[in-house]
Amino acid sequence: MERNLKIYPPSEDTFLLQESIPKFRRNLAIDVGTGSGYLAFFLSEFVNYVIATDIELDAIKYALNNLKTKNIYNVDFVVTNLFDCFRENIFDLIIFNPPYLPFNGKKTDLDVQTVLNFKGKNIIIEFLSKLKKGLKKDGECFIVLSSLSPLEVIFNFINSHGIKSEKILSKRFFFEEIFVLKLSYTS
Numbered sequence: 001m002e003r004n005l006k007i008y009p010p011s012e013d014t015f016l017l018q019e020s021i022p023k024f025r026r027n028l029a030i031d032v033g034t035g036s037g038y039l040a041f042f043l044s045e046f047v048n049y050v051i052a053t054d055i056e057l058d059a060i061k062y063a064l065n066n067l068k069t070k071n072i073y074n075v076d077f078v079v080t081n082l083f084d085c086f087r088e089n090i091f092d093l094i095i096f097n098p099p100y101l102p103f104n105g106k107k108t109d110l111d112v113q114t115v116l117n118f119k120g121k122n123i124i125i126e127f128l129s130k131l132k133k134g135l136k137k138d139g140e141c142f143i144v145l146s147s148l149s150p151l152e153v154i155f156n157f158i159n160s161h162g163i164k165s166e167k168i169l170s171k172r173f174f175f176e177e178i179f180v181l182k183l184s185y186t187s
């Protein structure tokens with residue numbers, strides 16, 4: 001994968017999410033906020049058809065270029081906010097390595113990749129509020145969070161909206177712990 005400084009490179013959080021996802025066969029999955037496309041390519045090994053989205057056209061062009069270097073024919077890319085432009089309740093699997101850090105007071109061009117309230121709204125809460133409409137009845141979601149994320153707000157939302165959550169994997173750094181949650185619905 002050729003490096004592009006404007007696109008989020010596969011990183012520790014990318015690899016933790018990859019490691020968390022059980023590789024059993026599914027029909028349709030979506031990689032939300034795909035960046036380089038790395039996780040979409042991974043999903044393509046065991047999911048029949050994979051859609052990958054990003055809000056940034058440059059990321060989608062970059063991921064598409066990466067796709068062209070591989071023999072992968074079951075992945076397509078779409079520029080959209082989250083998974084807004086798809087029909088309801090179609091995904092067996094939704095994964096998201098979101099921008100999960102709070103704004104630190106210094107704006108940069110790369111905030112869209114890492115800052116969760118980059119546009120004044122909490123993108124993780126927006127994602128969670130749409131999740132039930134995205135997943136099939138028995139579908140599953142895997143999302144990365146950090147000890148630096150506003151976890152109280154996030155878990156309040158999860159617990160008050162009938163979402164089942166399970167911590168799958170975590171990794172500790174000296175300043176932060178990142179972890180993957182599996183999310184699903186009982187009914």
Ligand SMILES: C[S@@+](CC[C@H](N)C(=O)[O-])C[C@H]1O[C@@H](n2cnc3c(N)ncnc32)[C@H](O)[C@@H]1O
Binds near residue numbers: 008010014032113114
């Ligand atoms: C932390 S990066 C993860 C990239 C890649 N999935 C990975 O794990 O290496 C977050 C990605 O989400 C994208 N993103 C941010 N807000 C988004 C939104 N509202 N809808 C879709 N993608 C978004 C960013 O452009 C960025 O590519």
